[in-house]
Each structure stands twice: as structure tokens, then as C-alpha cells.
Amino acid sequence: MQELQIDLIDGNFTASDAMEIITSVLDKKMNFHKLQRLAKTERDHADPCTFENERIAALQSEKDKAISFLGPMIKGSETLSIKSEIKINKN
Template sequence: MQELQIELIDGNFTPSDAMEIITSVLDKKMNFHKLQRLAKTERDHADPCTFENERIAALQSEKDKAIAFLGPMINKGENVSIKSKIDIIKN
């Protein structure tokens, strides 16, 4: 089995910058699933796209949590630390 690790985010940020980074990543991932859903429905109008819809909802929920967590910290002179790693594993 082969594995690759990518250090995506590793640093200290203002809450405003952290929110921009996190919401941008989550928005990009949601857009990916929306495009997948569109491609599926163009091939088969009856496809319920269950996985895509559930994943979009889950990502939106995570985005809402990040906004609720970081929002109150903005303009208070606090910083946050973010660490994010992506593990890619060849099956």
C-alpha cells in the first residue's frame, strides 16, 4: 500500500483569515459534489443523488459550525491555530 501525506494547512491565523480559509475549502468541496450531482442528473433525471446531497448537507453543517466558532472571535485580537493534513492511500 502506498501513502502520501499533504500538509494542507499548518499555522496561526486571525479568526477572520481562518474563516476565509476554512469556508473556501468547504465551498470548493461542496461545489465539487454539486457538479457531480449535476452530471448524474444529466445522465439520469431520476437519480436521487443521495450521496451527493448528504455530503453537501454535511459539509454545509461543518461550515456553519466553523462560522459559529470563529465569528465571535473576530475583532477581539485573538488568534487560532489550524492544522490540516490530507492522507492519500492507494488501495
């Protein structure tokens, strides 16, 4: 098996910067699934797009959690550590 690891986010950030980074990544991923859903429904109007709808809802839930967690910290001066890795495996 082959594997690739990408260090996507690794550093210390203000709460405001952390909010911008996290919400931007989640928005981009939600937009990806929305485009996939649009492409499916253009091919087949009856396609329920179950996976895409569930994934969009799950990502929105994660975004809401991030906003709830980071929002109260924005007015403070503390820094936050964020580390995010992407692992890609070839089976």
C-alpha cells in the same frame, strides 16, 4: 500500501483569515459535489443523488459550525492555530 500525506493548512491565523480559509475550502468541496450531482442528473434525471446531497448537507453543517465558532472571535486580536492534513492511501 502506498501513502501520500499533504499538509494543506499549517499555521497561525487571525479569526478572520481562519474563517476565510475554512469557508473557502468547504465551499470548494460543496461545489465539487454539486457539479457531480449535476453530471449525474444530466445522465439520468431520475437519479436521487443521495450521496452527493448527504455530503453537501454534511459539509454545510460543518461550515455552519465553523462560522458559529469563529464568528465571535473575529473582533478580537487572538490568533488561532490550524493544522489540516490530507492522507491518500493506495490499497
